[in-house]
Amino acid sequence: MGERPAFDFRGNILRALADGQLRRNLQSAMDGLIRKRRAVFDDPAELEALRTVGQSLKQAALSRLPALLEELEANCTANGIQVHWAETAAEANRLVLAICQGERATRVVKGKSMVTEEIGLNHFLADHGVEVLETDLGEFIIQLAGEPPSHIIVPAVHKNRDQIARLFHARIPGAPYTEKVEELNAIARRTLRQKFFEGQVGVSGVNFAVARTGSLCLVENEGNGRMCTTVPPVHIALMGLEKVVARLEDLPPLLRLLTGSATGQIVTTYVNLISGPRRPGEKDGPRELHLILLDNGRSRILADPELRQTLQCIRCGTCLNHCPVYVRIGGHAYGFVYPGPIGEVLTPQLEGLARAGVLATASSLCQACGEVCPVRIPLPDLIRRMRTDGACQGPGGPEDGCRPPLWESLAWKIWALVNTHPGLNALGNALLGRFGRRLPRRGPLAAWSAVRTPPRFAPKSLHALAVKEGLPHE
Amino acid sequence: MPAPPSYPAKPTQVYFFATCLVDTVYPEAGLAAIRLLQREGLEVIFPKAQSCCGQPAYNAGFPREARAVARRQLRAFPRDLPIIVPSGSCGGMLRHHYPYLFAGLPEWEAAQRFAARVFEWGEFMRHVLQVRLEDRGPPLRVAWHSSCHALREMRIVEDSKALVRQLAQVELVELAREEECCGFGGTFAVKQPAISAAMVGDKVTDIQGTGAGRLVTGDCGCLMNIGGALAHRGLAVQGQHLAEFIWERTHG
Numbered sequence: 001m002g003e004r005p006a007f008d009f010r011g012n013i014l015r016a017l018a019d020g021q022l023r024r025n026l027q028s029a030m031d032g033l034i035r036k037r038r039a040v041f042d043d044p045a046e047l048e049a050l051r052t053v054g055q056s057l058k059q060a061a062l063s064r065l066p067a068l069l070e071e072l073e074a075n076c077t078a079n080g081i082q083v084h085w086a087e088t089a090a091e092a093n094r095l096v097l098a099i100c101q102g103e104r105a106t107r108v109v110k111g112k113s114m115v116t117e118e119i120g121l122n123h124f125l126a127d128h129g130v131e132v133l134e135t136d137l138g139e140f141i142i143q144l145a146g147e148p149p150s151h152i153i154v155p156a157v158h159k160n161r162d163q164i165a166r167l168f169h170a171r172i173p174g175a176p177y178t179e180k181v182e183e184l185n186a187i188a189r190r191t192l193r194q195k196f197f198e199g200q201v202g203v204s205g206v207n208f209a210v211a212r213t214g215s216l217c218l219v220e221n222e223g224n225g226r227m228c229t230t231v232p233p234v235h236i237a238l239m240g241l242e243k244v245v246a247r248l249e250d251l252p253p254l255l256r257l258l259t260g261s262a263t264g265q266i267v268t269t270y271v272n273l274i275s276g277p278r279r280p281g282e283k284d285g286p287r288e289l290h291l292i293l294l295d296n297g298r299s300r301i302l303a304d305p306e307l308r309q310t311l312q313c314i315r316c317g318t319c320l321n322h323c324p325v326y327v328r329i330g331g332h333a334y335g336f337v338y339p340g341p342i343g344e345v346l347t348p349q350l351e352g353l354a355r356a357g358v359l360a361t362a363s364s365l366c367q368a369c370g371e372v373c374p375v376r377i378p379l380p381d382l383i384r385r386m387r388t389d390g391a392c393q394g395p396g397g398p399e400d401g402c403r404p405p406l407w408e409s410l411a412w413k414i415w416a417l418v419n420t421h422p423g424l425n426a427l428g429n430a431l432l433g434r435f436g437r438r439l440p441r442r443g444p445l446a447a448w449s450a451v452r453t454p455p456r457f458a459p460k461s462l463h464a465l466a467v468k469e470g471l472p473h474e
Numbered sequence: 475m476p477a478p479p480s481y482p483a484k485p486t487q488v489y490f491f492a493t494c495l496v497d498t499v500y501p502e503a504g505l506a507a508i509r510l511l512q513r514e515g516l517e518v519i520f521p522k523a524q525s526c527c528g529q530p531a532y533n534a535g536f537p538r539e540a541r542a543v544a545r546r547q548l549r550a551f552p553r554d555l556p557i558i559v560p561s562g563s564c565g566g567m568l569r570h571h572y573p574y575l576f577a578g579l580p581e582w583e584a585a586q587r588f589a590a591r592v593f594e595w596g597e598f599m600r601h602v603l604q605v606r607l608e609d610r611g612p613p614l615r616v617a618w619h620s621s622c623h624a625l626r627e628m629r630i631v632e633d634s635k636a637l638v639r640q641l642a643q644v645e646l647v648e649l650a651r652e653e654e655c656c657g658f659g660g661t662f663a664v665k666q667p668a669i670s671a672a673m674v675g676d677k678v679t680d681i682q683g684t685g686a687g688r689l690v691t692g693d694c695g696c697l698m699n700i701g702g703a704l705a706h707r708g709l710a711v712q713g714q715h716l717a718e719f720i721w722e723r724t725h726g
């Protein structure tokens with residue numbers, strides 16, 4: 001869902017790497033985000049303790065997810081929230097459409113939400129005559145440009161100020177050309193404010209849903225989220241099943257981890273805690289409030305004890321910011337909604353290994369992501385797991401017709417044979433020492449040699465030298 | 475995250491685990507590491523049946539093949555002696571991933587015991603042997619490259635640097651993006667050659683910017699990658715493994 005029709009990872013990567021402007025935009029943005037995060041988490045011991053708390057809160061919630069979701073449903077219902085379950089993206093889309101149609105709504109205002117990107121909501125609604133306006137500044141920018149988000153927190157991070165200035169001037173009627181940030185903000189604000197009052201339905205995501213109190217927590221910095229959830233007469237909130245936590249007390253550490261990791265803030269400008277539609281006597285808030293709980297493959301992920309950790313994700317985006325691959329190719333190259341390390345792990349699970357397993361190759365397993373993830377998802381281990389499952393060696397066995405290339409399986413078999421037989425190993429080393437320098441530059445060696453001199457195999461291996469040196473070699 | 479290891483008292487004998495890259499491409503680095511251990515009075519044993527730690531297959535998604543090779547290593551170092559590895563990355567595989575690789579299998583206990591005996595060469599030199607190095611070389615500016623697994627898995631980069639800092643005539647300079655991967659990543663370099671090339675290209679530019687005459691690192695994968703890229707660009711900066719560098723500066 002939401003991906004461009006043909007997924008050509010290699011082509012995407014080459015195009016992105018050739019785009020110097022993209023690289024500069026990303027590098028400066030990522031450097032800024034990394035710096036801010038570091039500044040807000042300036043005590044390493046405290047950060048590690050907090051990460052442990054975050055991890056255990058999310059793990060505890062996942063370990064009794066069905067019960068928590070039922071509790072959430074009961075308490076939301078008691079609060080006047082109408083709860084719906086959607087097993088697939090298509091079901092969730094149809095639910096939103098049905099609510100819009102019930103309201104005879106043709107205009108929807110939307111706050112930033114990755115889950116609506118995951119299900120391709122905007123396209124679906126547009127195809128059915130419902131116009132969606134993105135109200136988050138970044139989302140607004142890329143909607144104008146007709147692009148999907150390239151980052152899960154900063155959707156327009158691939159664009160710099162000049163590019164945005166040109167875009168506004170070209171696409172917003174009457175907008176003058178300006179490169180001043182305040183003026184660009186003012187233009188966006190003017191355009192959006194009017195739309196808020198025209199919006200008949202507001203759509204938002206959810207950062208955390210609290211089971212015990214039946215409340216939805218949403219953080220943001222622009223106030224647009226609050227507008228979307230309070231101004232239109234109907235508010236629809238969508239969330240993946242994994243967003244539920246047990247108690248209100250779980251929120252402070254998780255929020256601190258989320259905002260600190262995402263934007264380097266101690267707290268966001270707006271923290272919305274929504275516990276129902278407008279009650280009699282209240283002055284604002286929607287007349288109706290719907291919550292859509294989306295599965296879309298999540299229960300399958302939950303069933304695997306290792307992969308389950310994927311669902312701990314609080315979508316902070318910091319694994320993207322710290323990823324040396326993401327910073328060079330940007331989010332669009334990944335071809336699906338979730339880019340970067342979490343995308344390499346989540347997308348193959350959502351879309352299948354046959355389609356998206358290749359994403360897991362885009363990592364040097366440098367572990368920068370695992371080191372910063374606020375809920376300690378072992379991203380490198382899960383990336384390796386995707387590779388393993390893609391090679392049909394995972395605990396689940398072969399899946400959805402995904403097979404490794406024959407040459408690769410064969411190459412590793414030979415490698416294993418050589419490395420388990422000292423005689424073969426010695427022979428191999430001797431051959432490499434003699435002929436290694438004359439290996440034809442084909443296949444892997446061609447890829448290697450494009451920017452590097454080929455490795456120079458030693459005439460005598462250390463095995464051979466150790467014997468010569470008279471080392472004890474039992 | 476892995477717990478820091480507890481260091482044993484100075485032994486009289488150690489095993490040396492060469493790693494496949496040192497064995498075939500950088501044997502002089504291995505010899506230097508061995509000689510420096512011997513100079514501290516240790517007997518260094520080189521088990522003949524050793525080969526590769528298995529990491530290439532493991533990280534490529536072929537744990538069955540990795541396990542077959544790893545099983546060999548478990549058997550090749552039978553006695554209760556420290557196993558010294560001149561690589562943070564292979565060290566990380568042996569210490570942190572072997573138990574994971576054999577989880578739920580009969581070898582799990584053996585893997586645990588094996589893992590506890592593994593030490594990266596520089597960390598062993600510093601913490602167990604507590605070496606004092608006397609620099610005999612001319613003044614030299616050296617850039618240090620931290621391998622990702624030395625940095626984030628073994629966490630021994632400070633040990634490596636502490637050894638370099640003992641060399642009185644050596645000026646150690648830090649890279650602007652020291653903690654960023656050089657783009658090697660085993661099969662990553664050939665499965666995603668364009669991204670890997672961009673990464674090593676930036677690393678080389680970073681190194682060039684320091685004005686260092688030598689690039690020193692504790693991992694031969696990175697060395698092969700960065701050294702190869704330095705040479706390909708025709709730069710005079712020479713890449714070298716930490717052990718070979720220290721041997722060159724302190725012997726004779």
Ligand code: SF4
Binds near residue numbers: 317318320342374
């Ligand atoms: S995987 Fe971790 S670091 Fe990445 S977005 Fe999710 S919570 Fe943040």
